[in-house]
Amino acid sequence: MARLVRREHSGPIKIDPKTLDPEKLISICACGLSKNFPFCDGAHKGCRSEQPGTLYVYDAQNQQVVETRPDQFPTATPPEPPNPQA
Numbered sequence: 001m002a003r004l005v006r007r008e009h010s011g012p013i014k015i016d017p018k019t020l021d022p023e024k025l026i027s028i029c030a031c032g033l034s035k036n037f038p039f040c041d042g043a044h045k046g047c048r049s050e051q052p053g054t055l056y057v058y059d060a061q062n063q064q065v066v067e068t069r070p071d072q073f074p075t076a077t078p079p080e081p082p083n084p085q086a
Contacts, residue, residue: 001050002071004057005032013038033062 015038020026027040034041043062050056053074057067 001047001052002055002073003032003047003050004055005062006058006060007032007037033058035062 029037029040029043031044031047033043033046035043047056053071055069055071056065057069058064059066
């Protein structure tokens, strides 16, 4: 399953280790739905019902699925372009 999430950042999000609690486990968001991005806030629990081979498009607030469609690239790597020499 893949999801299309709108992100409007145009640069990195800097994390200063001095501002983090060394006693607390820190997780980085991998689903793109966290409201505290780049930190995980548990929003990935909403992805549990997503099905493999389907692309999920979320609203601007990353709260609701507004569209589903077959994933054109169900693997992480798009297909190779045709070889003109073949």
